[in-house]
Amino acid sequence: MCGIFGIVVEKEQPLGQILTEAGLRLSYRGYDSVGCATLQENGVIDLRKDVGKVDEVAARLRFAEMAGLRGITQLRWATFGAPSQINAQPHLDSDGDLVGAHNGNVVNNVALRQQFITEGMMVRSTNDGESCVHAVERYVDQGYDMVDAIRRAYHDLEGDYAFVIGRVGENRLYAFKKGSGLVAGLSEEFTCVSSDLPSILPLTRRILRVQDGEIVILRAGQVELRRVEDGSLVEREIEQVTESMEAAEKGGYSHFMLKEIHEQPGVAGELIHLLEASSHIAPMIERIAKARHLYLVGCGTSYHACMLGAVYLARLAGRAAIPVLAPQFIPQYGPALGPEDVGIFVSQSGETKDVLNALAVAREREMGILGLVNVLGSTLMNVSEYYLPLACGYEISVPATKTFTNQAVAFLYLALRMGGHSTEPLARLPNLLEETLALVEPQAAALEPVMAGQDDLYCLGYGLTYPIALEGALKLKEVTYAHCEGMLSTEFKHGPLSAVYEGYPVIFVAGPEDVSLLVSGINETTCRGGQAIVIGEENEQLRVNAHDLILLPSAGPLLNPLLATLPLQLLSYRLSLARGYDPDFPRNLSKTLTVD
Numbered sequence: 001m002c003g004i005f006g007i008v009v010e011k012e013q014p015l016g017q018i019l020t021e022a023g024l025r026l027s028y029r030g031y032d033s034v035g036c037a038t039l040q041e042n043g044v045i046d047l048r049k050d051v052g053k054v055d056e057v058a059a060r061l062r063f064a065e066m067a068g069l070r071g072i073t074q075l076r077w078a079t080f081g082a083p084s085q086i087n088a089q090p091h092l093d094s095d096g097d098l099v100g101a102h103n104g105n106v107v108n109n110v111a112l113r114q115q116f117i118t119e120g121m122m123v124r125s126t127n128d129g130e131s132c133v134h135a136v137e138r139y140v141d142q143g144y145d146m147v148d149a150i151r152r153a154y155h156d157l158e159g160d161y162a163f164v165i166g167r168v169g170e171n172r173l174y175a176f177k178k179g180s181g182l183v184a185g186l187s188e189e190f191t192c193v194s195s196d197l198p199s200i201l202p203l204t205r206r207i208l209r210v211q212d213g214e215i216v217i218l219r220a221g222q223v224e225l226r227r228v229e230d231g232s233l234v235e236r237e238i239e240q241v242t243e244s245m246e247a248a249e250k251g252g253y254s255h256f257m258l259k260e261i262h263e264q265p266g267v268a269g270e271l272i273h274l275l276e277a278s279s280h281i282a283p284m285i286e287r288i289a290k291a292r293h294l295y296l297v298g299c300g301t302s303y304h305a306c307m308l309g310a311v312y313l314a315r316l317a318g319r320a321a322i323p324v325l326a327p328q329f330i331p332q333y334g335p336a337l338g339p340e341d342v343g344i345f346v347s348q349s350g351e352t353k354d355v356l357n358a359l360a361v362a363r364e365r366e367m368g369i370l371g372l373v374n375v376l377g378s379t380l381m382n383v384s385e386y387y388l389p390l391a392c393g394y395e396i397s398v399p400a401t402k403t404f405t406n407q408a409v410a411f412l413y414l415a416l417r418m419g420g421h422s423t424e425p426l427a428r429l430p431n432l433l434e435e436t437l438a439l440v441e442p443q444a445a446a447l448e449p450v451m452a453g454q455d456d457l458y459c460l461g462y463g464l465t466y467p468i469a470l471e472g473a474l475k476l477k478e479v480t481y482a483h484c485e486g487m488l489s490t491e492f493k494h495g496p497l498s499a500v501y502e503g504y505p506v507i508f509v510a511g512p513e514d515v516s517l518l519v520s521g522i523n524e525t526t527c528r529g530g531q532a533i534v535i536g537e538e539n540e541q542l543r544v545n546a547h548d549l550i551l552l553p554s555a556g557p558l559l560n561p562l563l564a565t566l567p568l569q570l571l572s573y574r575l576s577l578a579r580g581y582d583p584d585f586p587r588n589l590s591k592t593l594t595v596d
């Protein structure tokens with residue numbers, strides 16, 4: 001998705017450190033390449049950029065020594081153009097008077113590049129951020145001032161993006177956006193702009209949220225908003241943010257992933273309290289109950305929560321629900337969708353493009369739109385008739401952990417309430433999660449030497465634990481880069497069993513109701529030499545038949561899937577480290593995928 005940050009100060013000063021620190025805070029958004037540009041008083045633009053993570057590149061290119069009155073940094077997650085020095089951002093215009101960087105996706109980039117080349121501009125890369133710079137250059141060259149040039153460029157740039165740009169010989173930066181988030185920050189001495197709030201909060205708590213169709217003009221100590229439509233001034237109150245930043249820091253843990261795994265008992269407890277007081281539950285249940293068809297839509301981990309949600313809803317409320325991967329929603333169900341249908345759209349970020357695409361069609365068909373979303377103020381939250389916040393705080397680590405737990409909690413809560421059951425059993429969950437973490441941490445550590453060298457794994461579940469097996473497999477492959485396939489345990493004998501050889505590890509997630517069935521699968525594997533690693537509650541059959549039993553506290557069938565998720569998260573974390581990777585920022589990925 002990429003991240004941008006820009007700052008304007010009163011007097012020329014070293015900006016490299018501030019830009020690097022902002023880059024580090026934004027690095028969850030992209031880490032293929034990083035760049036910094038400072039605009040100096042003497043009209044020089046110091047531009048340094050390269051492939052790699054922000055700390056490596058900052059040290060190699062000595063960002064710390066970069067000074068200026070204005071500065072821009074960008075973290076890239078490659079979409080248009082391979083990760084390379086030339087495609088790294090920021091970019092210059094043809095004669096080096098303008099410098100800018102974007103996040104998001106300019107979808108007409110290929111056509112625009114061709115136009116710029118035909119018009120005689122110097123196009124150096126294939127990256128769409130460069131197209132944003134030339135789009136402004138085109139009108140500056142025709143004699144428009146920066147605001148008017150941007151107003152015109154805005155209409156030429158199609159897609160979802162945020163962009164910041166500066167011009168030599170001025171004391172301002174300009175930024176604008178379509179679809180993506182953009183926040184400006186203010187203090188007496190400087191102003192700044194960023195793709196997200198957490199990268200601004202350590203600098204200032206006075207902020208302005210920029211809307212689509214607005215241009216923010218930053219001078220030291222002063223921010224102005226103008227409408228793209230007619231250039232007129234927008235009046236907006238400055239917000240004072242009181243939220244603590246502690247949540248966005250590692251808090252003593254070596255990685256965000258580990259911290260976020262350990263936050264699960266706490267955030268689950270908070271969500272349960274919040275749901276008890278939520279005025280959205282009753283109208284959501286009414287919408288769900290009256291729906292002709294109910295779709296649960298998400299991607300990746302959020303989709304696995306939808307799968308678990310569908311089991312909870314059927315089982316506890318007698319409500320059939322169709323879990324569907326967001327990009328498959330339109331091709332598979334498009335022709336059948338109508339105003340009598342309801343979709344629960346599930347997304348940590350609320351900005352995943354695949355989800356927003358599905359959402360757009362659902363809105364066109366006048367479907368009921370409900371949301372489960374973690375990031376407040378996100379697109380999903382804004383377009384939902386009713387939504388439930390996941391209340392997890394910032395989830396920085398690319399692998400989703402605590403948000404999965406709370407997505408599952410929200411579905412379980414809805415299903416219990418809809419089925420007229422007491423939500424009392426949920427009150428035990430925070431303690432059970434705490435107990436599980438304590439119990440499984442040493443068990444995951446013991447398995448590390450056995451599993452660290454394994455490049456091929458299966459993770460099997462059944463019924464309520466089937467989504468957990470898929471989620472565990474996703475987590476394992478995401479952070480260990482090993483192949484791990486999640487599957488319904490009963491399907492294993494229909495083909496993949498042939499892959500089993502002496503010592504081949506297969507993970508079984510055994511729900512308390514399905515032990516006998518799972519034991520059949522375990523034996524089909526072990527009698528062919530496979531090693532059965534079983535996650536389940538204390539059970540004599542499991543003990544006798546498994547090679548390794550990762551023991552969970554006894555919680556019953558409904559809460560068991562939530563507990564069974566934890567050893568898979570911890571195992572993934574440990575194996576990632578054992579294999580020499582950074583679990584927080586797995587290669588090739590990004591926390592929020594705002595592209596198709």
Ligand code: M6R
Binds near residue numbers: 399475478591
């Ligand atoms: O923000 P979202 O929940 O919409 O993100 C969906 C997926 O990209 C996300 O869950 C992804 O699969 C995780 N990185 C997996 O850990």
